[in-house]
Amino acid sequence: MDEEELKDILGKNIKFFRLRRQFSQADLAEKAGISITFLSNIERGNNYPQARTLCNLAAALGVEVWELLRGEEATDEQKTIIDRISEDFTKHVNIALETVYKQYKV
Numbered sequence: 097m098d099e100e101e102l103k104d105i106l107g108k109n110i111k112f113f114r115l116r117r118q119f120s121q122a123d124l125a126e127k128a129g130i131s132i133t134f135l136s137n138i139e140r141g142n143n144y145p146q147a148r149t150l151c152n153l154a155a156a157l158g159v160e161v162w163e164l165l166r167g168e169e170a171t172d173e174q175k176t177i178i179d180r181i182s183e184d185f186t187k188h189v190n191i192a193l194e195t196v197y198k199q200y201k202v
Contacts, residue, residue, distance in 0.1 A: 097167060104141040105167045111139045113157040113164070115181050127156035 097105075114124050125135040129152055130145070137143040138153075145153065154161045 099144075100141070101167070102165070103138075103144050106144065106164055107139040107141040109164045109166065110135075110153060110157070112177070113159055114139075116177055117157060119157075124153070124156055128152040 110124075114121070117124075119127075121132050121135050121139075125132045128135070128149065130149055134143060134145075138145055150161055150164065154164055157164075
């Protein structure tokens with residue numbers, strides 16, 4: 097495993113655990129004591145946190161540090177959770193758009 101692959105795995109795992117806990121990036125960033133921009137860069141695999149930040153992220157997510165670094169293929173549970181969150185998000189966006197459209201329809 098090379099450094100880029102490790103960054104990618106870490107970012108995907110942090111995002112998975114964040115969504116599973118139903119945290120926004122702002123929620124997790126605040127709990128871990130980092131900026132939203134830095135968290136976003138970690139989740140996208142662009143940055144790698146220092147050890148203390150990695151420990152803070154794990155603690156905020158309620159997981160062990162090793163779970164954030166685990167390089168396995170996404171489990172069925174992970175895929176199901178991500179799919180459900182995506183569906184719910186799309187549904188809520190569509191409802192919001194319909195509401196706005198109806199309110200401002202001329």
